[in-house]
Amino acid sequence: MQNKQGNYEKTILIISSLLAIGVAVFLILESQGFEESLTLPQGFSKNDLNAPASQKVTDATETMKKKYSWLSPVRNDKAVPLNKSVMLVMKDGKLFDLLLPEPKLREPMTNLFLTGDLTKSPPEAQLPYIFSPNVGQLDADNDGFSNLEEFTAKTDPRDASSLPPYTDKLFLNKRISHDYILMLKGGSDGTFQIQRLVPTKTSVFKPLNEEFGFDRNTLRFKILSSRKETVETKFGPKDAFVLKMLDLSTQKEFELVEGKEVNLADYEAEFEFRWKKRQIIPGVKEGGTFQLPGLGKTFYILKLEETKAIISPFGADGKPTKETIEIKQG
Structure with a gap:
């Protein structure tokens, strides 16, 4: 009986020891896990960059090894300091130096015209908007003429x-x-038949040196002389009368050849004045006068042709001067 009691106590002690060891191991493991839970996460360094591309590194290195010679641009046979600005413009892939005469940025205008001549007194200012493609069509001083027209x-x-x-x-x-x-x-016995075809058809029979007209109360023509000569017609040579005539309205002489038309047309011009706005100047005959709208400048038409007019300005004496100006059709 005593012997059984001893075995029982030993068993209890062994189990208690095992339990104590297990608890100790558990506490040790827990203490290690708790320490790790208190450890702060390691930060990311900004210096930890990706490795650079090796080819770019090589190219950059080679560029740094090159030697460059910095030369001052030359203007008027003098070197321009490197700290002074130079007007360079890139146009259509081509570089233009506006301080040089060639190449021109805006043909036919010169670069000096665009940038202004600094040698003048006072120095000229740079034209506004010189980098605009239509700078020639602009009007810097608003005088009604474009920059290109003034150039x-x-x-x-x-x-x-x-x-x-x-x-x-x-x-x-x-x-x-x-x-x-x-x-x-035709004609006979010193009397000649003269026909007007335009503007209205009518005829008269008139002798030499008598003034006459085709409209009532109008005397416009006079037969000065007559002769006969051989003229060519579509049917061959023919003897025909030739009259020397005087136009009393213009005091100009002309000839009438039998069977041939002569046009004594009156001409008038329709002008257009395109200064600041378009204005029509209608119905000005050759030998007549007109004024430029808004300016009061008077001109005389010396000659009026189909594609141009020759005019002359009036002088201070109120008469046309000897100056002639050709006005083209446009």
Whole structure:
């Protein structure tokens, strides 16, 4: 009985020891896990970059090994300091140096015209908007003439008081013809039949040196002399009368050949004045006068042709001067 009691106690002690060891191991493991839970996560360094591309590194290294020679640009045979700005413009893949005469940025205008001549007194200013493709069509001084027109006329596009002639803005729109057609039909015993075909058809029989007309109360013509000569017709040579005539309205002489038409047309011009706005100047006959709208400048038409007019300005004495100006159709 005593022996059994001893075995029982030993068993209890062994189990208790095992339990104590297990608890100790558990506490040790727990303590290690708790320490790890208190450890802060390790931060990410900004210096930890990806490895650079080896080819780019090589290219950059080779570029740094190159030697560059920094040369000053030359202007007017003098080197420009490197700290001074140079007007360089890239256009259509081509580089333009506006401080040099060639190449021109805006043909036919010169680079100096665009940037201004600093050697003048006072120095010229740079034209506004010189980098705009349509700088030639702009009007820097608002005088009614474009920069290109002033460049061509050699006037100052920066000064409204310096401008081309106003007649540069005058154009012949069209020449209007008022036909007046005569024909000599024949003659005998010193009397000649003269026919007007246009504007209305009518005939008269008139002798030499008598003034006459085709309209009532109008005396416009006079037969000065007559002769006969051989003329060519579509049917062959023919003897025909030739009259020397005087137009009393113009004091001009002309000839009438038997069987041939002569047009004594009156012409008038329709002009267009394109200064600041378009204005029509209608019905001006050859030998007549007209004024430029808004300016009061008077001109005389010396000659009026189909595609141009020759005009002359009036002088201070109120008479046409000897100056002639050609106005083209446009």
